[in-house]
Amino acid sequence: MHKNNIILYLCNWGPHVAFQDLLDKCADIPHEIKMIRIPCTGRISKTLLFKAFEIGADGVALVGCVAGTCRYGSGTNVAEKNVEDTRNILDLLGIGKERLELATFLPDDSNELLEFLKRFSQNIQKIGKSPIVHQKIDFEKRLISREKIGSILKKHNIYVCQDCGKCSSGCSLALSGKTFSPRSVANSLIAGDIYSENVFKDIWSCLTCGKCYDICPMAVNFPEFIRDIRELFRTHGMSPRETHGGFFQSLMRTMISPDIKPLHWQYLPEGIRLNKESKTLFFGGCSPYFDTFFRNHLTVSTFDIMVDSLKVLNFFDIEPAILENERCCGHDLLWSGDLNSFLELAKLNSNIINSKGFDTIVTSCPECLKTLLYDYPKYGIKLNPKVVHIYDLLESEIDKGAVSFKKFDKKMLFKEACRLDLGENEQSKKLVERFKKIQDISVIPNECCGNSSWVGCDAFSKALQTKQLKQARNMGFDLIVTSCPKCQIHLKCAMEDVFIGKELEIEMMDLTSVIAKTIFWT
Amino acid sequence: MNNLKKEIIITGFGGQGIILAGKIVGMASALYDNKESTFVQSYGPESRGGFCSAQVVISDKTIDYPYIKKPDILVCMSQGGYDKFIYNLKEDGTLIIDSDLVKSNIQREEYFSIPATRIAEEMGRKMMANIIMVGFVTSVTHVVSLEAAKKTVLESVPKGTEKLNTEAFIKGYDYGMATLKSREKKASGNIGA
Numbered sequence A: 001m002h003k004n005n006i007i008l009y010l011c012n013w014g015p016h017v018a019f020q021d022l023l024d025k026c027a028d029i030p031h032e033i034k035m036i037r038i039p040c041t042g043r044i045s046k047t048l049l050f051k052a053f054e055i056g057a058d059g060v061a062l063v064g065c066v067a068g069t070c071r072y073g074s075g076t077n078v079a080e081k082n083v084e085d086t087r088n089i090l091d092l093l094g095i096g097k098e099r100l101e102l103a104t105f106l107p108d109d110s111n112e113l114l115e116f117l118k119r120f121s122q123n124i125q126k127i128g129k130s131p132i133v134h135q136k137i138d139f140e141k142r143l144i145s146r147e148k149i150g151s152i153l154k155k156h157n158i159y160v161c162q163d164c165g166k167c168s169s170g171c172s173l174a175l176s177g178k179t180f181s182p183r184s185v186a187n188s189l190i191a192g193d194i195y196s197e198n199v200f201k202d203i204w205s206c207l208t209c210g211k212c213y214d215i216c217p218m219a220v221n222f223p224e225f226i227r228d229i230r231e232l233f234r235t236h237g238m239s240p241r242e243t244h245g246g247f248f249q250s251l252m253r254t255m256i257s258p259d260i261k262p263l264h265w266q267y268l269p270e271g272i273r274l275n276k277e278s279k280t281l282f283f284g285g286c287s288p289y290f291d292t293f294f295r296n297h298l299t300v301s302t303f304d305i306m307v308d309s310l311k312v313l314n315f316f317d318i319e320p321a322i323l324e325n326e327r328c329c330g331h332d333l334l335w336s337g338d339l340n341s342f343l344e345l346a347k348l349n350s351n352i353i354n355s356k357g358f359d360t361i362v363t364s365c366p367e368c369l370k371t372l373l374y375d376y377p378k379y380g381i382k383l384n385p386k387v388v389h390i391y392d393l394l395e396s397e398i399d400k401g402a403v404s405f406k407k408f409d410k411k412m413l414f415k416e417a418c419r420l421d422l423g424e425n426e427q428s429k430k431l432v433e434r435f436k437k438i439q440d441i442s443v444i445p446n447e448c449c450g451n452s453s454w455v456g457c458d459a460f461s462k463a464l465q466t467k468q469l470k471q472a473r474n475m476g477f478d479l480i481v482t483s484c485p486k487c488q489i490h491l492k493c494a495m496e497d498v499f500i501g502k503e504l505e506i507e508m509m510d511l512t513s514v515i516a517k518t519i520f521w522t
Numbered sequence B: 001m002n003n004l005k006k007e008i009i010i011t012g013f014g015g016q017g018i019i020l021a022g023k024i025v026g027m028a029s030a031l032y033d034n035k036e037s038t039f040v041q042s043y044g045p046e047s048r049g050g051f052c053s054a055q056v057v058i059s060d061k062t063i064d065y066p067y068i069k070k071p072d073i074l075v076c077m078s079q080g081g082y083d084k085f086i087y088n089l090k091e092d093g094t095l096i097i098d099s100d101l102v103k104s105n106i107q108r109e110e111y112f113s114i115p116a117t118r119i120a121e122e123m124g125r126k127m128m129a130n131i132i133m134v135g136f137v138t139s140v141t142h143v144v145s146l147e148a149a150k151k152t153v154l155e156s157v158p159k160g161t162e163k164l165n166t167e168a169f170i171k172g173y174d175y176g177m178a179t180l181k182s183r184e185k186k187a188s189g190n191i192g193a
């Protein structure tokens, strides 16, 4: 038995002829290589490349036709981009970009192909086994019982619903035009309608934005209810259609492997002051992966938010520590129903963080905040340090005096994040109020950016985003200020529309970045 | 060894708690900083709502004379007090003003200002402006130590208001620290993030 697993995605056309030739000659192709025949390298998405690693590959070779000889024209070019991005993700994840290679051959190149396969296999031998542990999912075979649904209904007190209809009239999705009503989803489940297609669709299309919860007079927490139902569905094999083929869920699951050492902080620019001894931990989030994944597409730069956060902390001479091998907080796993993986990741994170003796965790990501502050304790995961959002910390520093903001020459629209409710957060609210006194900025409360936790994006998500962007432009704003990196990603996606994209374009910047650009000592 | 003697005048109008502020500074250094101090209070002719001042001397040695002609530190919480004492302040002395109540009309590079009354109002009690000022003086001048001043504030304010007054003191102190940091940043030419 060979130790390593190497996947060879092999294009049907040019290189397959070469490969066939090797087989006919009984050439000594390294045994650990498992070949998968594919129609074209251009069809192997980043997700397919990455999933191979998630389920146990130590190396992946994507082998296609020499550029210019692609049967479909652009396959090789697409493959180049996909491979480069995925290699960069592997690099951020700390498992080494060399584990993935793209190579191209002509039909006659059988010797060259053999040489390549041998060399690649030796390389993988040298790097060793991948530290990723495959998280196997065992689906529950039995049907979902009404009791199970009943206990979730009870847990979230769904029976107090008065059928007033407020939630449906304020629901972000319903307002985008979709035939969708939180109340009727709950009613269907109460009636025992568990396996209908509509219920399935609705469970996975709710944006979990919490708008309904905000307005419900009986305080029915619909998004959390949905979260539990999703978990139940997923464990019974009723998984959602994840966006981007489930790339991000895969990525997060790989982070459960105890031996991987993500290195996504490695590209921090010079001049940022950090202190290993600090009692304050800055928890960054997954921005570097987002930026890499969407590089060719949206050109978002959400890593700037992390950098600007550190700059503003440094401005106040706060030199925080960072976790060199920081992992994802697990937000998207939790909200897309993968509770087991979430718990594994959360335990790993809390063990690492608690072992270091921090007293405070600061984060600028609303999802990390909500997850670390509320959801970890909710699931019995204890974090010793207190968790605060960077706005809280900034407000208390700014309140000490001697700092002010330069006027930023933009008409700004501040979009509250669903995971950071200013109404619940006194300090953040004060900061925004303070900012308003100097800047031309209006606040729009919790308006969903159209997607959450990488599930269920559809035409209605797009409609929602389009409407928001058009409104912002029509009202004469020239900068949308966000506080969540996801808002930037999702809204930017709408601006990429080939037909109406131009009409939607508007600049976006995170509030922390605007603060970093304008704050000064008086 | 040099005798580190500091002469401080705090001035304002009656009702601002000027006298209490002076008393706290003097007591703090005598009781908890192991120094000698004297304290003299004076009211102007119209003591109710009119001009008043407190004179505090702090020294490592015995103090022979408690009155001050040329203060090292002048704290002004009213324009009247400022106008009266500004020309007495030593050449290299430290001027501290309530920025909303006093307009400094002479060119002085070295002066500190804090909107103490406004901050007190924002905290819900205008009366606490003096305690905020004590906090500010503590951080920008170091004539008394933080611990000594904090303790004395606690002991000097009316029962039941300790928590609020401590908060006020810390506010003033933090404002001072922020002001010093801002100067440091400016000196290094690095005022942005």
Ligand code: SF4
Pocket: A170, A171, A172, A173, A174, A181, A182, A205, A206, A207, A208, A209, A210, A211, A212, A213, A222, A223
């Ligand atoms: S969480 Fe948002 S999308 Fe889901 S039902 Fe409530 S308002 Fe609608």
Ligand code: SF4
Pocket: A160, A161, A162, A163, A164, A165, A166, A167, A168, A183, A212, A215, A216, A217, A218, A219, A220
């Ligand atoms: S708003 Fe609340 S009470 Fe009203 S229908 Fe919706 S869940 Fe029921």
